[in-house]
Structures are given as C-alpha cells and as structure tokens.
Amino acid sequence: AQSVTQLDSQVPVFEEAPVELRCNYSSSVSVYLFWYVQYPNQGLQLLLKYLSGSTLVKGINGFEAEFNKSQTSFHLRKPSVHISDTAEYFCAVSSASYDKVIFGPGTSLSVIP
Amino acid sequence: ETGVTQSPTHLIKTRGQQVTLRCSSQSGHNTVSWYQQALGQGPQFIFQYYREEENGRGNFPPRFSGLQFPNYSSELNVNALELDDSALYLCASSPEGGGANVLTFGAGSRLTVL
Numbered sequence: 001a002q003s004v005t006q007l008d009s010q011v012p013v014f015e016e017a018p019v020e021l022r023c024n025y026s027s028s029v030s031v032y033l034f035w036y037v038q039y040p041n042q043g044l045q046l047l048l049k050y051l052s053g054s055t056l057v058k059g060i061n062g063f064e065a066e067f068n069k070s071q072t073s074f075h076l077r078k079p080s081v082h083i084s085d086t087a088e089y090f091c092a093v094s095s096a097s098y099d100k101v102i103f104g105p106g107t108s109l110s111v112i113p
Numbered sequence: 114e115t116g117v118t119q120s121p122t123h124l125i126k127t128r129g130q131q132v133t134l135r136c137s138s139q140s141g142h143n144t145v146s147w148y149q150q151a152l153g154q155g156p157q158f159i160f161q162y163y164r165e166e167e168n169g170r171g172n173f174p175p176r177f178s179g180l181q182f183p184n185y186s187s188e189l190n191v192n193a194l195e196l197d198d199s200a201l202y203l204c205a206s207s208p209e210g211g212g213a214n215v216l217t218f219g220a221g222s223r224l225t226v227l
Contacts (some may be wrong), residue, residue, distance in 0.1 A: 043117075043203055043221050049215060090155050100146075100158050101146070102158065103156045106154070
C-alpha cells in the first residue's frame with residue numbers, strides 16, 4: 001500500500017526567506033509524485049508533478065521539488081516566499097499502474113511579513 | 114477550456130438524511146474521482162469513475178455511492194448521513210491514458226451534517 005508522510009504540520013517563515021516543505025512516501029512500485037496547493041475555501045491546484053525523467057521538477061509560482069528515490073522523498077522548495085504563498089500544501093503519490101492518488105495530511109505554510 | 118464545476122457549494126443536512134453532490138468534468142476528461150476532506154486533513158479517496166463504471170474505491174462504506182453519465186459528469190450520493198460525514202467533498206477529473214492520475218480539482222461542496 002502507498003502512503004505519504006509530511007513531517008511538518010505547520011511551517012512559519014518570514015517573507016523573502018527560503019522554505020522547504022518535506023514529503024516522504026512509501027510504495028512498492030514505481031510512482032508518480034505531486035504537490036498541490038489549497039488556498040482558503042478553495043479546491044486543490046497542481047503545483048508540480050514528477051512522472052519520469054529529470055529528478056528536479058519546476059512548477060508554478062517559483063516552486064520546485066526534487067525526487068530522491070533512495071530516500072523516498074519529494075521535498076518542495078522555494079528560494080524566496082511571498083505573503084501570497086500562505087496556504088495548505090499537500091504532497092501526493094500515485095502508482096504508475098493505478099489511478100488512485102493518495103494525499104498526505106498537509107503542511108500549513110504561513111508567511112510572516 | 115472549462116474547468117471542473119461542483120454543485121452545490123454549501124449545504125446543511127441532518128443526521129439520517131440523504132445528499133447528492135454533482136460534478137461536471139473538465140472538457141476532454143473522461144475520468145472522475147471523488148475525495149472527502151475533513152477539516153484540517155488531507156483529501157481521502159472515495160472512488161473513481163471511468164466510462165460510467167466504478168474503477169477503484171477507497172475505504173468508505175456502501176452508503177457512499179456514485180454515478181457517471183455519458184457526458185462524463187458525475188454524482189456522489191451519501192445515504193443515512195452521519196455527523197462525521199461533515200467535510201469538503203472534492204471532485205477531480207483527469208484525461209484518459211498518459212495522465213490518468215493527474216487531477217484537475219473543482220472548488221468542492223462543503224457539507225455540514227447537524
């Protein structure tokens with residue numbers, strides 16, 4: 001069975017500082033990996049995805065993530081955050097062979113002015 | 114292209130009642146997945162529909178059921194509502210093949226059970 005762990009439930013960071021949101025997954029098969037963002041009272045928006053190829057994936061809004069198969073991690077990074085990045089961030093995993101997408105519990109990013 | 118639309122956006126029901134939530138998939142997408150997101154938690158997979166058939170189900174009881182129509186829109190039905198069913202219900206569509214598990218989400222239907 002697949003699962004996702006997000007080690008930090010809340011991450012406060014000052015505006016213009018860098019941030020890393022951690023994600024680890026478990027799966028017995030090859031995986032697709034995703035990061036989604038959810039703003040208050042909204043649905044989820046895809047930030048970036050890893051399906052195959054380069055392990056460094058760039059997404060929208062200046063975010064990037066690196067797939068590390070040996071450490072089963074897919075951490076999300078941004079070099080300089082803005083107030084508008086305040087939101088809930090979800091890491092998700094899916095088997096390359098199945099369609100079900102499993103989400104982690106989420107990390108609440110709060111950007112402090 | 115149109116995105117995923119869900120209705121209603123908010124609704125309040127009482128225990129024991131039944132509810133139907135609706136979802137129109139994004140143009141060109143023929144797969145619809147439903148998720149339940151309780152307050153402060155990640156989305157939990159309920160089930161997925163592909164070509165009008167259920168194609169995978171999460172750990173939810175049979176009183177959670179669904180339909181997909183020929184135009185790929187979908188309904189989620191929940192019978193005998195319980196207080197714990199209070200949540201945001203998210204619909205997501207995806208294209209067939211090659212990106213079947215890359216989801217486009219709607220804004221959700223927030224259900225409150227009293």
